[in-house]
Amino acid sequence: MTSLRFVFLFLLISFSASAQKDYKLWLQYNTVTNPTVASQYKSNLKGIVVLGNSETIRIAEKELKTGFSDMLGNIPEIKSEVKGEYNIIVGSQSNLNAEIKNELQSDFDKINNEGFIIKSISIKNKKQIVITGKNDVAVLYGVFHFLRILQTNKSVKNLNIADSPKTNIRILNHWDNLDRTVERGYAGFSLWNWQKLPDFIDQRYIDYARTNASIGINGTVLTNVNANALILTPQYLEKVEALANVFRPYGIKVYLTARFSAPIEIGSLKTADPKDPEVMNWWKNKSAEIYKRIPDFGGFLVKANSEGQPGPQNYGRNHVDGANMLADAVAPFGGVVMWRAFVYSEHDANDRAKQAYTEFQPYDGKFKENVIVQVKNGAIDFQPREPFHPLFGAMPKTPLMMEFQITQEYLGFSTHLVFLPKLFQEVLESDTYQKGKGSTVAKVVDGTLYQNKLTGIAGVANIGNDLNWTGHPFAQANWYGFGRLAWNPYLDSEVIAEEWLRSTFSNDENFIKPVKDMMIESREAVVNYMTPLGLHHIMDTGHHYGPGPWVSNLSRPEWNPTYYHKADKNGIGFDRSKSGTNAVSQYAPEVANLFDNLETCPEKDLLWFHHVSWDYKLKNGQTLWNGLALKYQEGVNQVREMQNVWNKAEKYVDSERFNEVKMLLEIQHKEAKWWRDACLLYFQQFSGKELPERVEKPTQTLEYFKSLKFPFAPGNG
Ligand code: GCW
DSSP, X not given: OHHHHXXXXXXXXXXXXXXXXXXXXTOOOOOOOOHHHHHHHHHHOOEEEEOOOSHHHHHHHHHHHHHHHXXXXXXXXXESSOOSSSEEEXXXXXXXXXXXXXXXXXXXXXXXXXXXXXXXXXXXXXXXXXXXXXXXXXXXXXXXXXXXXXXXXXXXXXXXXXEOOSOSEEEEEOOBOTTSOBTTXXXXXXXXXXXXXXXXXXXXXXXXXXXXXXXXXXXXXXXXXXXXXXXXXXXXXXXXXXXXXXXXGGTOEEEEEOOTTHHHHTTOOSOOOTTOHHHHHHHHHHHHHHHHHOTTOOEEEEOOSSTTOOOGGGGTOOHHHHHHHHXXXXXXXXXXXXXXXXXXXXXXXXXXXXXXXXXXXXXXXXXXXXXXEEEESBSSSSOSSOOBOTTTTTOTTSOEEEEEEOSOTTTTTTTSOOOTXXXXXXXXXXXXXXXXXXXXXXXXXXXXXXXXXXXXXXXXXXXXXXXXXXXXXXXXXXXXXXXXXXXXXXXOHHHHHHHHHHHHTOOOHHHHHHHHHHHHHHHHHHHHHHSGGGOOOOBOSSSOOSBOTTOOOOSSGGGSHHHHHOOBTTEEOOOOSXXXXXXXGGSOHHHHHHHHSTTTSOGGGHHHHOOEXXXXXXXXXXXXXXXXXXXXXXXXXXXXXXXXXXXXXXXXXXXXXXXXXXXXXXXXHHHHHHHHHHHHHHHHHHHOOOOOTTSOOOSSOHHHHHHOOOTTOTTOO
């Protein structure tokens, strides 16, 4: 009996130890096992001096202690003042002594308010490391960066870092509903337990804030853009206030989605017309009420007149009227309005890809100073690959923020391993040519192209209450990578992958190299087995799970996959060239010509811009049909290769996470084959051609694939 109990206890402890690894994300703080590295750390890090006493500084101190004790096995001596050498001095500029302040003056000149300095200095011939910034949150960012140096086993000698975020608003968008379901969420239910708030503070809120701070995220929109006005009632605002209080010391501001019709729904007004004085007043009072509770409230995110959401157009007004009215309401308190440009209409027979530009571009320069227009990375909707949105660079007098989707609505939910920073980087590096060569999307987003003061990057969160936060252990890397790119949109995705792997799993080079390559390749793999050569929006309908290129019966034409691929006997693809819908004309001439011309259009975007025949010759000499089929096969092969790589990683990874990823890769492989077979069988009806030899034969019929139904697929509101 006793021994049984012992075994049980042992199992329980070992279970929770490895489950904790999943939960701890990239803040594992694994013991430094390399003896050379460990001894360098120990000889350079002997004391800690923490200056200041805000809650934020206490958090920074605790983080350092946890990091040191977990990674090095002991906490350096805590000192109340700088004595001896090899101390880490942690505190904001105003708390440093005059000598150190002087020493760092030129570094302080280089950083902005949220930037930090990590520097090895010598004072009175004594070596010290200083972690500082202009305020305590910046110091906290510096502490996390310093711990990342340890986590990735880099040297702590001669440190000389001055780093600032390149964007102001680095924000997660939670599409979380008040009933805790998450629209397009694949990692369980919403973290926000509205029922128990404000009195019950779940430890997860604190861990969420800490994790975001570790990558410099400084804002969170708690609620779905398909908004519910109830969040703006006192009953809920009290709960929001409780969350804001938890997040504040971590430098995270809370934002809410504003349902445009709220004045009617919760304010008993007859209208929500943005030009109606009563409506304007209602929003002013509502804002004042929110700021009374939450003085650093960030502002509103709005989806208006899009996919059935109410908006100014319901009253014959336009997006500018709506955005500016809300902007006036929050302006006295320093708030911002993030107004989404994701609009398209069933009454508009125009190419859907053109509609947001057509509607928003003419508004350039018309928005109030505290409005920022939030634009999705591509003109349709978060597909595995889209050319960059033509609005980027086309509104020089309007701040535009990027909206990426971290949750994998169209990229295999939380069962497919896809490293999204590769996709994000591709978009950010794209050259808009709007101010000549080198006018990249990143420069629009960080404000350097047009000297915008207000800048930002939003990511639709992939976080839920699953034990591992994101459903797939590797989806954690997408949250991490989003944060890193929001801080610095010029970072290389390989660098991000490597940082994440080292912090999350292991510093063993034999592990890092192949697994990093696998992550980098994973983005192209999903493009290949879902939508190669520029195909898009051919997933099944509603829930968006799995292939559905045959779907053609939805009420709105532009919801049907057949609208997008236009496969027929003559060929396949959407003609957006000058002889087609002329969507290319929304880009700068250099880009427009590149996409317009079949010779120069990148093959990865071919069927996005052109309808070509099944016999069209690809650059590698293959016909389009054969090339397409081979791409689908290549995607499946790539997943198989990912499985091989992962199987070899077993000895570097704890068994729980190893097995989770292994099982998930098996699902991904199965689903990659499903995509390949279903799409090729369907398109074959039009091409009338045999599959090339190297493509595996489908094991099911097209009818079978069409018959699959998933009424309870997750995330479908
Ligand atoms: O991608 C589509 C999603 C909707 C989402 C919408 C949007 C929140 O399928 O679920 O609604 O985009 O971005 O507003």
